[in-house]
Amino acid sequence: MTSIRPRPATITDIARQAGVSTATVSYVLNDAPAGARIPEETRARVRAIADELGYVPHANARSLRTGSRDLVLYVHFDVVHGPLATGFLYEFTRALRDLGYTLMQYGAERHRGVKAARSWAALRPAAVIAGDDRLTPAGVALLLKAGIRVFGMGSDPAAAKGTGLSTLVMDHRAIGLAAGRDLLERGYRDLAVVVPVDPPLRVMGEGRLEGVREAAAEVGASVRVHEMAYSPGSAAGIVAAWGEEGLPEGVFGYDDEFAGLLLGALLDAGVDVPGRVGLMGADDVMLCRMLRPTLSSVRVESESPEEIARRVVESITEGTEVHLSPWSPVPVRRQT
Amino acid sequence: MTSIRPRPATITDIARQAGVSTATVSYVLNDAPAGARIPEETRARVRAIADELGYVPHANARSLRTGSRDLVLYVHFDVVHGPLATGFLYEFTRALRDLGYTLMQYGAERHRGVKAARSWAALRPAAVIAGDDRLTPAGVALLLKAGIRVFGMGSDPAAAKGTGLSTLVMDHRAIGLAAGRDLLERGYRDLAVVVPVDPPLRVMGEGRLEGVREAAAEVGASVRVHEMAYSPGSAAGIVAAWGEEGLPEGVFGYDDEFAGLLLGALLDAGVDVPGRVGLMGADDVMLCRMLRPTLSSVRVESESPEEIARRVVESITEGTEVHLSPWSPVPVRRQT
DNA sequence: AGGCGTTGGTTATGCGATTAAGCTAGGTTA
DNA sequence: TAACCTAGCTTAATCGCATAACCAACGCCT
Structure with missing residues (x-):
């Protein structure tokens, strides 16, 4: 029970222990094509040390370097979700993940408009999905300017058309x-x-x-x-x-x-x-x-979450505005 | 409607436009004490440009540099939350925020054990709060080794004692x-x-x-x-x-x-x-x-979420194991 | 002997930000 | 006049990682 706060291992740590450069470690751990020229012996040694140190890549550092963004931010309404919304969110999360994106839910934002937009933009997500009660034109503009797609839940698709704001609404x-x-x-x-x-x-x-x-x-x-x-x-x-x-x-x-x-x-x-x-x-x-x-x-009933995820991702990669309304009502009569 | 995907502005962009170095920009935007030696005129110019460009600091880059971690990851059970849990989560999020931490919810993890732990650790959170159905001893060990506090929801506090695993459970x-x-x-x-x-x-x-x-x-x-x-x-x-x-x-x-x-x-x-x-x-x-x-x-009834947040943060900063059970039962009889 | 290809790596650079440590021009003091 | 301040910046290093570009050593061929 040492009281020294442990720091996560880095490729530098691995490189030092393995007696190679950090580049080599990076190539090995990513199975990089350029790394095809690293013999199995070295690879094994590096991997063993990485394992022993409990190495896990630093997602932020990686995405800073590569410039990739795979975060989708879902900002909760200030209202307790029903099982319907929650269930959808679960499947949607899975579907997005299969497409290489990570959906994170962010609840109980105290701010709205530009202030909220700034706090979301700081995380450099690929997209933000938020209730229209959190969005203002200025806030949306800020996000779009930063290359972040914005989906309004509850926003009027007709009004949004042409503004850059996408919509994901229930009719x-x-x-x-x-x-x-x-x-x-x-x-x-x-x-x-x-x-x-x-x-x-x-x-x-x-x-x-x-x-x-x-x-x-x-x-x-x-x-x-x-x-x-x-x-x-x-x-x-x-x-x-x-x-x-x-x-x-x-x-x-x-x-x-x-x-x-x-x-x-x-x-x-x-x-x-x-x-x-x-x-x-x-x-x-x-x-x-x-x-x-x-x-x-x-x-x-909602369209398959996979389909919605696909269209959201399309909007992200193409940088286009989309308007989704994937829920359709089906009456269920239980009274006679 | 240019089709060029916009990139968020950086301090380098601001520096270039303002004709100063990035250091100056950083000092100005952070109101750094060392920056007391930057005249109001320059400050105003930098701020105006930052504003015009819609600059928002890159949270990842900043925390990479400073080494700070302010993320708390809450991993959902694979079960739809009731209003009780959801409501608690909202207030807990607020309380953590007031203490300088950001709680993000992550749902529908497909993995468990070491695999799940690795995907969480990649985000370098200060702490992970997860259902014990997602945790295995090896997974917990991996997280602790990386300096990440782990809270098991549902884990047995008695069994956890001394292992480094903290608990946040309902009795x-x-x-x-x-x-x-x-x-x-x-x-x-x-x-x-x-x-x-x-x-x-x-x-x-x-x-x-x-x-x-x-x-x-x-x-x-x-x-x-x-x-x-x-x-x-x-x-x-x-x-x-x-x-x-x-x-x-x-x-x-x-x-x-x-x-x-x-x-x-x-x-x-x-x-x-x-x-x-x-x-x-x-x-x-x-x-x-x-x-x-x-x-x-x-x-x-739960203890005040503020109090729980305080103790969670204490566990993070001190690196200590804590065992919280902040809910107490109160019978409500409506039948006679 | 000189050129070439291959192996097994290394070096260098940069992502966006922070921050300690300098440096220069002008003014003040001894 | 030399030494010393001070204001107002800049330089450079660094966080963890990825990756293009380079390089030394060796074997082989001509």
């Missing part, structure tokens, strides 16, 4: 549309939609609302809107309001969790679900299958 | 103990405990089971054990088995999600919960408050 309007149509098919004409108050979620909620409105317009149904916080109390408040103004026939609860809270509040109020009120969530997480009565949902 | 035995005692206080003497089959979860499940057994032994109650997958079908299977062998009085469902699935299956089978069977989860996530009937739970 919330389409989700709302699918949910709305499903409720309308069940015969409901008096709909209610919940929109989260929490800022990062609100934007998505408004997109989903827009989709429901579009569906309702097709058949001339009405849509009420309620703001809701992610808490049982807020759900109870909305149900209480419905007590005053009359219950809606069909409710789209933004996602499964908000819908789940509404379900609890409805049951507490003695409302028959789905007999009196049909309730629909979105994301189709395991949660839906726990609730009794069950919850209908809109499952969001 | 699952204590959670089981709290759950068991709560159920026993309600008068139940015939208990059932669910253990997840999924390998990373199984270990935690067994720890929780041990705690329940300890509580049961105190009063001479019986404990049945059931393996369960995270699926409605598996839950239904267990409830069906109870149909054969008789219902238990109290059930500890490992966590809220497994307990939620069990609740659904019990209701489907027409079992009165909590009248006939008392059910308890753990983690006290929002889910508990959606379910009807409600679920009792064991909330796991």
Whole structure:
């Protein structure tokens, strides 16, 4: 238990011990073609020493020398991810890795705009994927100027077109549309939609609302809107309001969790679900299958993460702007 | 829309444009004390050019030169995190940042043991925090040899003591103990405990089971054990088995999600919960408050993330082994 | 004997930054 | 007038690694 802090071994250490130059060590350890002219005997000796010292190449030093960038930075929303997003992220990480890139997640950034952009740019990633709540035009410009591709999650692809900002978004309007149509098919004409108050979620909620409105317009149904916080109390408040103004026939609860809270509040109020009120969530997480009565949902299926990774990498290598929206909504009816 | 891939500006670029040496630029941009001898006029010129070029220092180059390491690597379990873990991670990230460290999350590592350790070590982090399912003694040894502190999540602190491996664990035995005692206080003497089959979860499940057994032994109650997958079908299977062998009085469902699935299956089978069977989860996530009937739970409260960050940093700077178990269980009874 | 090819390496350079140690021109002091 | 400051820089080394270019020694051929 020596108290001297160990320093990682370097090729210089290996070279010294093996009695060769650092160049030779580098050639051997990288199986470099030029190193074909190093006899097996020397190679073995170098490798043995590297092994003994526990040598691991210094990724930063290497990429500084070669100028290569293989880091993709994923900056978390300031919102706790659902299992859907987390699962996608895992597979996406794997897919990127197979293409030679390393995806790192960076959470809870305190800054936004130029300040945040500077802290990301310091890491010299090949690309940054961040929520649009973290991005400002000036921040995006800074990153692009440094040759870093930027993907906005939640940014409007139409608005981004031509600015250099790429997008990787979920089409919330389409989700709302699918949910709305499903409720309308069940015969409901008096709909209610919940929109989260929490800022990062609100934007998505408004997109989903827009989709429901579009569906309702097709058949001339009405849509009420309620703001809701992610808490049982807020759900109870909305149900209480419905007590005053009359219950809606069909409710789209933004996602499964908000819908789940509404379900609890409805049951507490003695409302028959789905007999009196049909309730629909979105994301189709395991949660839906726990609730009794069950919850209908809109499952969001994503294109293969491999395909998305491929297109992101293409954008990096070509330096081009791409707009990806790899999720498509599939209604899952569990209520009759 | 030039198609030339832009390269980030360097201090050399700035120096050239400002007509000074790179040393001067470095002094100016770092407000170095030795740079006190650079007149405001020159400083302003350098800063203006840096700004115009969108200069951002190259973190890797800097840390290569200074030898400093400020990266803390958090390697995800191969399991989707619950909101509890995610929320903790956010605050922990912030706290570490305030202490000058950057926490990066790295997910879906395909390797384990030495192979994984090598890929982490290449990044020259100050510390690695990883699930014990990713760590082997050889891998830990490699990291320690490179001066990288290693924190095992889930590793047994008693076994780790003296090996150099630090631990950051949840005391699952204590959670089981709290759950068991709560159920026993309600008068139940015939208990059932669910253990997840999924390998990373199984270990935690067994720890929780041990705690329940300890509580049961105190009063001479019986404990049945059931393996369960995270699926409605598996839950239904267990409830069906109870149909054969008789219902238990109290059930500890490992966590809220497994307990939620069990609740659904019990209701489907027409079992009165909590009248006939008392059910308890753990983690006290929002889910508990959606379910009807409600679920009792064991909330796991963590010490302030700031305090944990402080102790992790202390371990890094001192090079010492620490054992942290900053979560304590608090039963939350929602069933009567 | 001189030229050539091959083997088995070495030397030198640079990636972007930091930083200790100089160096020069002008002014001040003895 | 020589010695000494001081301001305002610059030079050069270095971190760990990759890689193009070079070179010494040897054997072989002509």
